[in-house]
Amino acid sequence: MLLGIAVKTFISMIQNILIGQKLGPEVLGTFTLANTIFQLLSILSIFGLYNTINRFVPEYLVKKRHKSLQKLLGTAIRFSLLISVLFSIITLATTSLFIDIFNDKNLGIPLRILVIALPFFTMIRMISALTTSFETTKMQALLESILFPFTTVTVLFLLIPLKYTYNAIPLATFVGYLTTFLIGLFLIRFTRVKQISISESLKFFEVKYLKYSIPIFINALFLFLITWFDTFALGYFKDSKEVGIYNATYSVAIVPRLLLTALNTIFFPTISRLISQGNLSGARNCFNDVIRILSVITIPMSTFIVVFSQEILHIFGKEFEIPFSLMLIFSIGSILNVISGPVKLTLNAFDKQGLVSINSAIALLTSIFLNIILTPKYGIIGAAISNTAAVIVHNYTSLFQLNLLRKFNPFNLKLISLVILGVISGIGLWTIKTEIFDIFFQVGNIYSRLFKLTIAAGSFFSIYIVFVIIFKLYNPKDKALVKMLLEKVRYGKEKESR
Numbered sequence: 001m002l003l004g005i006a007v008k009t010f011i012s013m014i015q016n017i018l019i020g021q022k023l024g025p026e027v028l029g030t031f032t033l034a035n036t037i038f039q040l041l042s043i044l045s046i047f048g049l050y051n052t053i054n055r056f057v058p059e060y061l062v063k064k065r066h067k068s069l070q071k072l073l074g075t076a077i078r079f080s081l082l083i084s085v086l087f088s089i090i091t092l093a094t095t096s097l098f099i100d101i102f103n104d105k106n107l108g109i110p111l112r113i114l115v116i117a118l119p120f121f122t123m124i125r126m127i128s129a130l131t132t133s134f135e136t137t138k139m140q141a142l143l144e145s146i147l148f149p150f151t152t153v154t155v156l157f158l159l160i161p162l163k164y165t166y167n168a169i170p171l172a173t174f175v176g177y178l179t180t181f182l183i184g185l186f187l188i189r190f191t192r193v194k195q196i197s198i199s200e201s202l203k204f205f206e207v208k209y210l211k212y213s214i215p216i217f218i219n220a221l222f223l224f225l226i227t228w229f230d231t232f233a234l235g236y237f238k239d240s241k242e243v244g245i246y247n248a249t250y251s252v253a254i255v256p257r258l259l260l261t262a263l264n265t266i267f268f269p270t271i272s273r274l275i276s277q278g279n280l281s282g283a284r285n286c287f288n289d290v291i292r293i294l295s296v297i298t299i300p301m302s303t304f305i306v307v308f309s310q311e312i313l314h315i316f317g318k319e320f321e322i323p324f325s326l327m328l329i330f331s332i333g334s335i336l337n338v339i340s341g342p343v344k345l346t347l348n349a350f351d352k353q354g355l356v357s358i359n360s361a362i363a364l365l366t367s368i369f370l371n372i373i374l375t376p377k378y379g380i381i382g383a384a385i386s387n388t389a390a391v392i393v394h395n396y397t398s399l400f401q402l403n404l405l406r407k408f409n410p411f412n413l414k415l416i417s418l419v420i421l422g423v424i425s426g427i428g429l430w431t432i433k434t435e436i437f438d439i440f441f442q443v444g445n446i447y448s449r450l451f452k453l454t455i456a457a458g459s460f461f462s463i464y465i466v467f468v469i470i471f472k473l474y475n476p477k478d479k480a481l482v483k484m485l486l487e488k489v490r491y492g493k494e495k496e497s498r
Contacts, residue, residue: 003141004137004140004141004142004144004145004146004262005141005145005258005259005261005262007145007146007149007150008144008145008146008149008258009255009258011149011150011152011153012149012153012251014153015149015152015153015156016028016248016251016316017315017316018153018156018157018160019031019156019169019316020248020315020316020317020319020320021316021317022160023160023168023169024241024244024317024319025240025241025244025245025248025317025319025320026239026240026241026244027106027166027169027240027244028169028243028244028247028248029235029239029240029241029242029243029244029245029247030104030106030107030110030166030240030243030244031110031166031169031170032231032243032244032247033102033104033107033231033235033240033243034107034110034111034114034170035114035170035173036228036231036232037091037098037111037114038111038114038115038117038118038121039224039228040224040228041084041087041088041091041115041118042084042118042121042122042125043217043220043221043224044083044087044221045080045083045084045087045118045119045122046080046122046125046126046217046220047079047080047083047210047213047217048213048214048215048216048217048218048219048220049075049076049079049080049126049129049209049213050125050126050128050129051129051213051216051220051268051345051348052072052076052209052212052213052216053072053073053076053126053129053130053133054129054132054133054268054269054272055212055268055272055348055349056068056069056072056209057069057072057130057133057134057269058133058269058270058272058273058276059272059273059276060072061133061134062273062276062277066196069196069201070196070197070200070201070204071201071204071205071206071209072206072209073130073196073198073201073204074201074202074203074204074205074206075204075205075206075207075209075210076126076129076209077123077126077198077201077202078202078205079205079210080122080123080125080126081119081122081123083122084118084119084121084122085118085119087115087118088115088116088118088119091111091112091115092112092115092116095107095108095111095112096108098111101236102235102236102240104235104239104240106166106240109166109167109170110166110167110169110170111170113167113170113171113173113174114170114173114174116174117173117174117177117178120177120178120180120181121177121181123181123184123185124143124144124148124177124180124181124184127139127143127184127185127188128140128143128144130188130193131188131191131192131193132265132266132269133269134191134192134193134269137262137265137266138191139184139187139188139191140265142187143180143183143184143187144180147179147180147183148176148177148179148180149176151172151175151176151179151180152172152173152175152176153172155171155172155175155176156168156169156172159171159172215353215354215356215357216348216353218357218360219344219348219353219356219357219360222357222360222361222363222364223344223360223394225364225367226360226363226364226367226387226390226391226394227387227391229364229367229368229371229386229387229390230246230367230371230375230383230384230386230387231243231246231247231383233371233372233375233383233386234246234375234379234380234383237375237376238375238379241319242379242380245319245320245321245322245380246326246380246383246384248313248316248320249309249313249320249322249326249327249330249380250330250384252305252309252312252313252327253302253305253327253330253331253333253334254330254334255301255305256297256298256299256301256302256305256331256334256335256338257298257334257337257338259293259294259297259298259338260294260298260337260338260342263290263293263294263342264342264345267286267290267342267345268342268345268348268349270286271283271286271287271345271346271349272349274286275349275350280406283346283349284406284407284408287341287342287346287408287410288341288410289477290341290342291338291339291340291341291410291415292410292414292415292474292475292478293478293481294338294339294341295338295339295415295418295419296418296465296468296473296474298334298335298338298339299335299418299419299421299422299464300422300425300460300461300464300465301457301461302331302332302334302335302422303331303422303423303425303426303429303460304429304456304457304460304461305327305331306324306327306328306331306426307426307429307430307433308433308453308456308457309322309324309326309327309328310322310324311449311453312453313327314449315449315450315453322380323381325381326380326381326384329381329384329385329388330384330387330388332388333387333388333391333392335419335422336388336391336392336395336396337391337392337395339410339411339415339419340395340396340398340399340410341399341410343395343398343399343402344356344394344395344398346402346408347398347401347402350405350406352401352405355398355401356398359393359394359397359398359401360394362393362394362397363390363391363393363394363397364390366386366389366390366393367386367387367389367390370382370385370386370389370390371383371386374386414473414474414475417471417473418468418473421464421467421468421471421473422464425460425463425464425467429460
């Protein structure tokens with residue numbers, strides 16, 4: 001998953017640079033609004049069943065309850081496919097309503113193209129849920145993190161010279177989803193899932209799984225609105241150009257957070273298995289390990305992104321001018337998000353979906369209130385403050401409850417020291433940059449600047465890791481983890497002795 005996320009991030013960066021350079025922030029903003037509506041519809045279609053599959057399949061495999069497993073899969077596939085088709089039809093019939101809400105006459109065709117792909121996207125998520133439930137992430141990494149972005153950016157390269165403008169991005173995205181679905185449907189037969197007859201599973205439908213999914217669905221809906229309400233607010237109060245600039249900045253700022261996405265993919269079925277086996281200490285160690293790994297990587301990445309925010313955004317085009325404070329707000333949010341850990345999934349693993357939904361509702365109300373107050377007056381800065389505040393409220397309320405219920409508390413001297421090291425290194429990097437490197441990074445074409453930024457980021461990260469080692473801000477087990485990863489890269493698997 002980490003490799004897949006890295007590839008996806010790289011391809012997505014190329015895609016956004018291509019859009020920014022050739023089409024501009026207004027076109028990117030219009031697509032962002034259409035894609036945000038599409039993502040909302042996908043949340044409604046999936047209905048929390050992705051996490052429900054992740055929650056029960058590991059348990060059913062351990063207890064050899066194959067009949068229950070088939071009932072779960074049949075329910076998830078039949079329900080999500082039906083709802084996705086229904087929402088596609090409804091959205092196609094009511095597109096003019098969205099055009100009026102966001103006052104964007106160019107929104108119609110991109111939105112229509114995307115919603116036609118909704119059933120394919122929903123089925124891709126069901127395939128991913130099934131394969132990750134078997135605690136194998138290769139399929140999801142291949143489909144969602146490599147195949148989809150690669151197909152999309154390839155088609156985009158072909159369409160932009162044909163002057164499609166507003167329709168190039170959604171058309172490329174549609175082809176990406178369709179291709180990914182068809183290949184995923186073919187490849188799933190060669191995974192561990194082949195021991196289950198999916199066609200046989202489609203005969204079953206159990207309402208109890210939908211009932212279990214309701215609080216997960218509500219929470220997923222709340223989390224989506226927490227994350228994307230700022231985009232809706234900017235589209236409503238401002239214009240598509242500000243939406244494009246804002247989301248280009250956000251897409252860069254959350255790059256360090258993508259590792260959390262990679263680890264979450266395997267974290268939830270793993271911790272669900274540990275809890276179902278009664279291994280509470282193992283689950284607690286798993287939780288703390290994830291946060292430690294995330295912190296070592298995320299903190300220096302976020303620090304670098306803040307210091308070089310202007311240089312990074314200039315790669316997208318001259319129109320992508322942002323205030324320094326915007327990237328700083330986003331990066332602070334990323335760090336605070338990561339060091340709180342996968343709290344939502346952990347509470348779900350303990351069957352505390354109700355608590356997660358309450359936390360999400362509180363955070364959503366925070367987001368709505370702040371966006372209504374701040375976005376009309378302060379624009380992208382107000383939206384960024386609202387988004388960051390809502391994420392902090394949600395994560396740290398959840399962490400407090402997790403500590404109260406199960407004594408999960410990741411904060412210790414080493415974690416705090418990592419944060420302090422990040423602040424000190426950021427100040428040092430800023431001083432060096434302003435005194436020496438400002439002119440150096442402004443000279444050259446886009447590819448030269450990108451190369452220089454890559455070298456600078458790699459150097460800074462390496463120096464940060466050296467300080468982590470010098471001050472021993474790691475655990476002994478991390479050596480074994482690094483050794484295992486190197487073995488998997490070199491041999492494709494761990495050595496037999498393990």
